[in-house]
Amino acid sequence: EEVKGWARDLGQEVFTGSSGRVFPVAMKGSPLLRAWLARLAARGVELRTRWRWTGFEGTALAFDTPGGRVLARPSRTVLGLGGASWPRLGSDAAWVPWLEAKGVRVAPFRPANMGFAVNWSAHMTPHFGQPVKGSALVAGDLRERAEFVLSARGIEGGGVYAVSAAVRDGADLTLDLMPDVPVAEVATRLARAKGKDSVANRLRKALGLDPAKIALVMEWGRPLPEVAALAGLVKSLPVRHAGPRPISEAISSAGGICRDSLTSGLEQRELPGVFACGEMLDWEAPTGGYLLTGCLATGLWAGRHAAG
Structure with missing residues (x-):
């Protein structure tokens, strides 16, 4: 109910289908995203686009940017890099070897909500x-x-x-x-x-x-x-099938950072000060609002603990 209220507060009405799943009346997410980004900008959030994280350099976060290579050393970092099911939009799981090299346990990604x-x-x-x-x-x-x-x-x-x-x-x-x-x-x-x-x-x-x-x-x-x-x-x-369609075609993914690699506040035990949320974590849920709710909830939880 809180997520539905949040969407309505951004001017995007939602409805509950016969299956119990929740959908925006517009039947697409782009209007909600635009309204959300506008709200964040109005509150002073700085978005640095075309920055690509390329891993760690010592304790620093390395980025390729339009202005060249940048090393950042924030006191707190919340990672929300997605799983492995949308590589063309950035959720390509490129971060997995970087975290594993630091001792973080990551369960292999598998397709979820797929054909x-x-x-x-x-x-x-x-x-x-x-x-x-x-x-x-x-x-x-x-x-x-x-x-x-x-x-x-x-x-x-x-x-x-x-x-x-x-x-x-x-x-x-x-x-x-x-x-x-x-x-x-x-x-x-x-x-x-x-x-x-x-x-x-x-x-x-x-x-x-x-x-x-x-x-x-x-x-x-x-x-x-x-x-x-x-x-x-x-x-x-x-049903004589030949197995799941490739993960690149899946709506979401299962697998990700294992629970025993995280504190209760979603801080990575092997990387103090670095938090993770959303589909980076090892969980899965059905479509129809559940995935979005889980990502928003873990993002809020990680953000609060990072800020605290």
Whole structure:
């Protein structure tokens, strides 16, 4: 609630979706960022752009700047350099070896809130870009009813992101194409279909599955079972993926500075006076306001302890 109030105070209204996730009404973050930067500038915060930290030189922080190399020796430093999921925007984890050389423990980065690669057969091409709605993704104890999208690279979207951590860590992923209908009822409907109908026609006529869902059954269900066993496939279709998409495509990352390398105030034990926050730390969260809240909260916490 505090984060939503903060956004509204910056003139950016937010709303809570049916999934419980929070989004800006503008559906993009740039207006919020501009308003925030304007507020900081009005309060005297100095932003030095095009400065690139290149590591430590002794106890100093070394920077490449438009005016040349600069060494800084602040009494307190708060690092908010991001994780490894947005290299084109600066979150490239280049800082990891610099901190590790100082004795800071860093858990390897892994993709989070990401899609999964699928080696599709050619018959799936017409369905790329299509959303799969009215289904449930199941991974271990997780069951997520949300749509996802078929793409040339694989599967992505909110439903996939919600179960991505569990699947990344080894859980099998299955798809329930008719989550509101018990398997016995699915079997009964299929049994009523005409015997001469193809599997695709049975799925369409008896169950009302749309072309994208039928295509997935034909893609991941082969060799197709007899009609009596087809209901089980509709209710628990194995998703045959080739692993997570690269971390550079992920919304966020897992991994980062280990908790035992930090004090309760997020100061690095091996680097007194140097604090860290946000996705530099070893944690992960779902999308929809949770990541932003975690980054803001750890930044505030680290900043207060640095100032204190």
